[in-house]
Amino acid sequence: MPRPLLTRHLGRPGRERIDAYLETGGYQAASTALRDLTPEKIVEIVEASGLRGRGGAGFPAGRKWKLTPKREGEARYLVVNADESEPGTFKDRTLIEQDPHQLLEGMLIAAYANQVHQAFVYLRGEFFAGYDRLRGALADAYARGYFGRNILGTGFDLEVVIHRGAGAYICGEETALLESLEGKRGFPRLKPPYYPAVKGLYGQPTVLNNVETLAHIPHIIALGVDGYRAYGPPVLYSVSGHVLDPGVKELPIGTPLREIIFEHAGGLRPGRTLKALFPGGSSSAILTAEHLDTPADFEPLAKLGSMLGSSAIIVMDDTTCMPAVIRRTVEFYRDESCGKCTPCREGTIWLSQILDRILLGRGRMEDLDLLDGIARNMTGTCFCPLGESVPPSLRASLRHFHEEYEHHIKTGACDVRPVAAAGA
Amino acid sequence: MARALSEAVLGEIARLRGLYPEPRSALLPALHAAQEEAGYLTEAAMEDVGRTLGVPLTEVVSVATFYEMFHLERPGRHHIRICTNLSCYLNGCDRVLEHLCGRLGVRPGETTPDGRVTVEAVQCLAACEEAPVLLIDAERHPRVSPAALDDLLARLA
Ligand SMILES: Cc1cc2nc3c(=O)[nH]c(=O)nc-3n(C[C@H](O)[C@H](O)[C@H](O)COP(=O)(O)O)c2cc1C
Ligand code: SF4
Numbered sequence: 001m002p003r004p005l006l007t008r009h010l011g012r013p014g015r016e017r018i019d020a021y022l023e024t025g026g027y028q029a030a031s032t033a034l035r036d037l038t039p040e041k042i043v044e045i046v047e048a049s050g051l052r053g054r055g056g057a058g059f060p061a062g063r064k065w066k067l068t069p070k071r072e073g074e075a076r077y078l079v080v081n082a083d084e085s086e087p088g089t090f091k092d093r094t095l096i097e098q099d100p101h102q103l104l105e106g107m108l109i110a111a112y113a114n115q116v117h118q119a120f121v122y123l124r125g126e127f128f129a130g131y132d133r134l135r136g137a138l139a140d141a142y143a144r145g146y147f148g149r150n151i152l153g154t155g156f157d158l159e160v161v162i163h164r165g166a167g168a169y170i171c172g173e174e175t176a177l178l179e180s181l182e183g184k185r186g187f188p189r190l191k192p193p194y195y196p197a198v199k200g201l202y203g204q205p206t207v208l209n210n211v212e213t214l215a216h217i218p219h220i221i222a223l224g225v226d227g228y229r230a231y232g233p234p235v236l237y238s239v240s241g242h243v244l245d246p247g248v249k250e251l252p253i254g255t256p257l258r259e260i261i262f263e264h265a266g267g268l269r270p271g272r273t274l275k276a277l278f279p280g281g282s283s284s285a286i287l288t289a290e291h292l293d294t295p296a297d298f299e300p301l302a303k304l305g306s307m308l309g310s311s312a313i314i315v316m317d318d319t320t321c322m323p324a325v326i327r328r329t330v331e332f333y334r335d336e337s338c339g340k341c342t343p344c345r346e347g348t349i350w351l352s353q354i355l356d357r358i359l360l361g362r363g364r365m366e367d368l369d370l371l372d373g374i375a376r377n378m379t380g381t382c383f384c385p386l387g388e389s390v391p392p393s394l395r396a397s398l399r400h401f402h403e404e405y406e407h408h409i410k411t412g413a414c415d416v417r418p419v420a421a422a423g424a
Numbered sequence: 425m426a427r428a429l430s431e432a433v434l435g436e437i438a439r440l441r442g443l444y445p446e447p448r449s450a451l452l453p454a455l456h457a458a459q460e461e462a463g464y465l466t467e468a469a470m471e472d473v474g475r476t477l478g479v480p481l482t483e484v485v486s487v488a489t490f491y492e493m494f495h496l497e498r499p500g501r502h503h504i505r506i507c508t509n510l511s512c513y514l515n516g517c518d519r520v521l522e523h524l525c526g527r528l529g530v531r532p533g534e535t536t537p538d539g540r541v542t543v544e545a546v547q548c549l550a551a552c553e554e555a556p557v558l559l560i561d562a563e564r565h566p567r568v569s570p571a572a573l574d575d576l577l578a579r580l581a
Contacts, residue, residue, distance in 0.1 A: 075445070087509045087548040118445070125456075125493045126505070126549055128562035161443045166452050167492030169547060183451030183479065185490040202446060240511040240552035247553045282510055314510050314552070328513055332547060 004250040005219050005231050006212070010098040016133045018140040021101040027146055029218035030108045034154045039070075042113035042221070049220045049228055054091075054235070055081050055172075055210030056281070056309045058298050061217075068197045068205045070115055077201045078111045078119040079181065079208045083165055083172040085124060086281035087332060088312030091236040091248045092211035096123075096130040099215075100137035104160075106214030108146060109221060111158045114207045118159050122177050125165040135162055169336035173384055174208050176338070187340050188384040212236055237296065239265040241315035242272065254297035261292070261315055272317040276400070280309025282329045283389035285396040305392065321416050322401040323408055326394055327355040333390050344387025347378040351394065358405065361412025368405055372398055428468035433461050437476045447477045451487055455494055464495040492546075500535040500542035502580050505559040508545045511552035515567075520556050521545060523570040527577060541580065 014020050021027070033042055047062025068076065080103070084092040095103055111119055123131055138160055142148050149157045163181060165171050171180045175189035178201050193199050200206025220228045232252025237260055240246040245266030257279065261267065268274060274289045279296060285306040287294070294300050298308045316325065334348035354371055357363050375391035382388050398405065407415060427434065436457050440450040454477060458469045465488055467481070474484040488494045506512075506521050521532065524543060528536050532545040551557045554566030560576060568576070 084550045085548060088511055088552055089548075090550040090552050093550040124550065125491070126546075126559065128559070129564065163449075164453060164456055165491075166456065166494055167546075168490065180452065181449060182446065183448035183477075183487065185487055238552065240555060241514045246511075246555070278510070312552075314514070316514060320514065325510065325513070328508075328510060332509060336547065 005228075005234050006095070006099075006102065006215050006236060007248060007250040010094065010248070012098075015098060016100050016137050018101060018137065018144060021099075025222070026101055027105055027108075027141075029221040030105045030112075030146065031152055033109045033221050034112055034152055034156055037221075039113045039115055042109065045225060046113070046217065046220060048225045049216075050233060051213065051216050051220065052298065053210055054212035054216075054310070055174075056086065056283070058308065061209065061213055064197055064209070065110070065114055065207060068114055068207050070205075075118070075202070075204045076114060076116045077204060077206045078107060078114065078116045079178070079196070079201060079206055080107060080119065080121040080214060081172065081174065081177060081208060081210045082121050082123040082127070082130075083177060084127075084211070084310075085169045085172050086283060086310045086312060087329070088238060088240055088278060088281045088314040089310040090238045090240070090312075091310075093124075093127060093130055094248045095211055095215050095236075096127065097133050100130075100134045101141065102215050102218060103134075103211055104137060104141050104146070106217035107160065108151070108158060109217045110207060110209065110214055112156055116207060117157050119161070120181060120201075121160065121162045122171070122181055123162055123164050125167050131162065131164060138162065168338075169332075170338045170384075170386055173386065176384075177208070178206065185338075187338055188386075235311055237264075238310070238312040239315065240312070241277070242268055242317040242320070243315050244269060254295040254300070256293050257287070257296050257313070258292040260296060260313060265313075265315070268315070268317050272319065274315065275318045275320050276316045276322065276325075276397075278312070278314040278393070280307045281312040282314070282332065282393065283307075283385070284309045285392035286400070287396075288400050305396070319416055321414050322397050322404050323355060323359055324414075326397045327352060327359060329393055330355060330390060333386060337386065341381075341383040341387065343378045343381040344383070344390075347374050347387065348390060350374055351390065358408050359414075361408070363405075363409040365406070365409055367409065368398060368402070427472055428466055429458055429461060429472045433457050434472065434476060437473060441477055448479055450477055451479060451484070452491070455484075455488055459494060463501075464498045498535075498539070500540050502541045503544065503559075503561055504541060505544050505546040505549070507547070507549045507551075507555070507557050509548035511548070512556040515555040517556035520558070520568055520570060520573060524573055524577075527574070 009015050043065045051061045052058040168186045170176045171186040173188050176186040180186040196206040196208040234250050235253040237249045243265040249264045276286045276288050278284050301308050330351045334352050337344045339345045354367050375394045379391045437454040440453045441447045454473045470484045471481050474481050535542040
């Protein structure tokens with residue numbers, strides 16, 4: 001297995017200090033980029049690297065940059081999506097807290113490649129530690145001439161503002177994020193026409209990328225396309241739930257789920273068996289043990305009706321009550337629905353009421369068809385992907401664990417010990 | 425007109441306004457700054473924010489109420505946010521939450537009568553490797569058991 005690339009220096013004390021970063025070759029890729037490469041060349045390299053957006057949608061980063069119009073004299077912006085709030089996902093927070101300069105260097109290169117002079121980091125409001133780290137790192141990088149005016153004597157200017165969010169999952173969705181950054185409520189915008197690349201912040205072309213996406217950039221420039229791809233290409237999996245060694249696992253994309261869970265995340269607690277998992281955050285359809293040999297990559301997971309998403313793997317062992325897990329996810333989307341459209345706003349309320357009823361032992365057999373019917377009616381009718389996130393898992397759980405729902409309805413009781421003791 | 429916010433905070437908001445191409449973009453950071461001063465957002469404080477940024481009060485209120493981190497009522501001196509989402513749920517957060525609420529005699533979302541602590545059940549804090557996890561004010565505490573929670577509570581002023 002290749003050595004880690006993005007996570008090589010994580011966890012090292014003092015890593016957030018610029019001298020520690022410079023000591024390991026930090027900001028060299030940015031100097032090379034600004035001094036020796038044209039913006040077009042960088043876009044070409046990033047496109048050839050095959051890097052796909054790590055925020056969830058997986059859009060090719062190079063293509064996004066190419067699609068961003070670069071008209072002379074027109075304002076363009078770079079916006080970093082650091083709002084990480086997809087349940088199960090924690091790679092971005094880890095990168096921000098433990099190697100903030102890596103992100104900043106990626107931003108600098110991305111801004112130069114897109115000829116952007118103003119960048120914003122939309123940072124999740126609850127990331128108190130991350131805010132301090134990133135702010136300190138940015139101040140140091142400004143002081144050393146990596147940001148501001150005439151960067152490294154190249155004539156390139158870039159200002160960066162760290163903008164704290166204030167607690168709203170929907171603001172991770174890119175158009176809601178831009179609304180929020182404009183000082184409004186976080187309601188998603190209509191796409192088209194509001195694709196950020198062409199009509200983004202203040203209606204201007206806006207390059208909007210996820211934290212991890214940008215953290216890959218310095219390595220792509222430093223190693224070249226082939227050198228970078230020899231690492232897999234790498235991807236950060238956030239693995240949590242019922243595993244013995246949860247954490248951020250940097251592995252070649254397409255590593256089989258079984259290997260990720262059992263070799264890299266410590267496997268399950270003694271005597272337990274795997275019951276189900278979310279492969280890409282709580283918005284991805286749940287899978288079961290029969291899917292463990294699937295490569296954790298975009299296409300293979302899509303083929304199963306699930307998705308890689310933000311590559312957050314949440315593992316559940318045989319002590320898990322599936323209707324209870326699904327209720328928790330439905331409650332999350334219910335609480336975080338922005339309320340703009342009816343199928344999402346009302347559908348999530350109805351679903352959670354029915355799930356409540358079933359878990360309280362007052363369910364009826366018809367409730368199972370009702371759940372499925374509501375989920376079907378939500379599919380394709382919601383304004384944004386938040387509402388669309390609910391049906392896949394619910395329906396997958398009804399397919400895989402129908403008997404468990406039936407048991408709750410028939411007996412009013414749960415057969416599994418619903419909550420497992422931590423690490424026990 | 426009487427000002428609710430101190431000169432220092434008003435100055436900070438004016439500085440924030442200058443960071444953005446359009447002043448209204450400074451609204452969230454300005455509300456954070458205002459809230460830090462008093463612990464919550466009074467109508468007078470929101471009026472000050474709106475005046476400084478050129479945003480009508482009704483708009484300021486409508487934005488402030490959209491975001492979970494802004495409080496329009498006085499919260500406790502300490503704020504405990506406990507994650508109740510999937511990975512924490514799978515690792516026993518319900519037990520921790522129950523213990524916490526029992527110890528403080530409050531329900532999630534409430535503040536202790538002495539105004540010391542507000543307890544809030546929150547969404548995934550993006551720290552699932554540390555489940556069950558909670559934030560006490562700005563500090564994150566990993567793998568919290570009911571016993572560990574007792575220690576943390578004992579240390580709160
Ligand atoms: C409801 C919802 C929440 C999202 N949350 C995030 C998030 O927290 N972080 C993120 O980077 N992308 C999130 N996304 C994806 C963004 O809309 C967008 O695709 C991404 O930030 C683009 O960057 P990338 O191409 O580098 O991945 C979310 C999408 C939706 C629909
Ligand atoms: S699907 Fe849900 S979150 Fe998205 S716009 Fe509609 S109500 Fe808002």
